[in-house]
């Protein structure tokens with residue numbers, strides 16, 4: 001057994017250890033091939049860092065599905081539009097590494113933008129289906145950027161499973177669709193949204209909220225829950241939607257969309273199918289998204 005194989009095995013089997021922090025795809029592949037040679041399974045959790053408990057819950061889910069957990073931290077420039085928050089996005093690399101170490105992550109991949117997009121890079125993944133409308137109507141390049149970077153991460157790690165949060169529900173459906181369409185051999189697992197005690201979905205972007213905005217922000221989820229209650233009383237969707245948008249607007253939100261969709265295709269809902277209620281709204285400079293499950297209409 002080579003020294004690096006021993007190290008890789010050790011990485012897999014020790015609970016509290018320092019993860020390998022790797023910046024280059026070639027080094028990552030070498031490290032993971034040693035692990036794979038031992039017939040260990042690998043789970044990938046892609047993130048943009050500024051980690052919170054929601055991210056860490058994905059790591060815990062990953063441990064349930066694989067022997068070795070790889071996390072990536074990369075603030076992906078191609079999924080940010082002009083005038084969006086790429087430059088100001090919170091970057092807390094050292095704290096993130098410590099949090100991931102305490103969750104027993106085996107390997108942390110932190111590539112540079114140059115490593116992911118070397119000079120001359122000019123390809124991207126083209127999407128339809130669940131990528132249409134909703135986020136795409138407001139951030140037209142977003143999913144192409146996400147799908148391209150996720151494809152590169154999947155092909156660099158070649159994990160058995162990859163975990164994504166339902167917090168970004170449209171993103172989760174897009175990733176399930178294009179990995180299936182492109183025959184990328186990975187099982188995509190969706191994990192539930194972790195919330196603050198007042199219901200606000202945990203998000204790295206919550207750090208942008210002022211104390212006053214932070215109090216109001218919890219209303220986004222509260223309105224989703226109201227909508228669910230009204231729908232269960234057979235109120236019409238148009239009426240429920242109008243009421244919730246009015247409520248959110250009155251307390252200071254600028255609503256990008258509040259839509260009820262089929263939970264898988266994200267097309268308009270069909271009677272008898274599970275549904276998803278999705279919202280995106282700006283509060284001051286902060287854009288928040290959230291969603292909840294809505295049972296099938298009978």
Ligand code: AMP
Pocket residue numbers: 046047048049053054055057058163164165166167168191192193194195201202203204
């Ligand atoms: P991000 O760093 O925002 O790109 O998120 C990385 C992953 O964490 C994505 O799969 C997100 O859906 C997931 N995630 C973000 N916030 C939460 C949350 N509150 N609960 C669970 N997963 C989350």
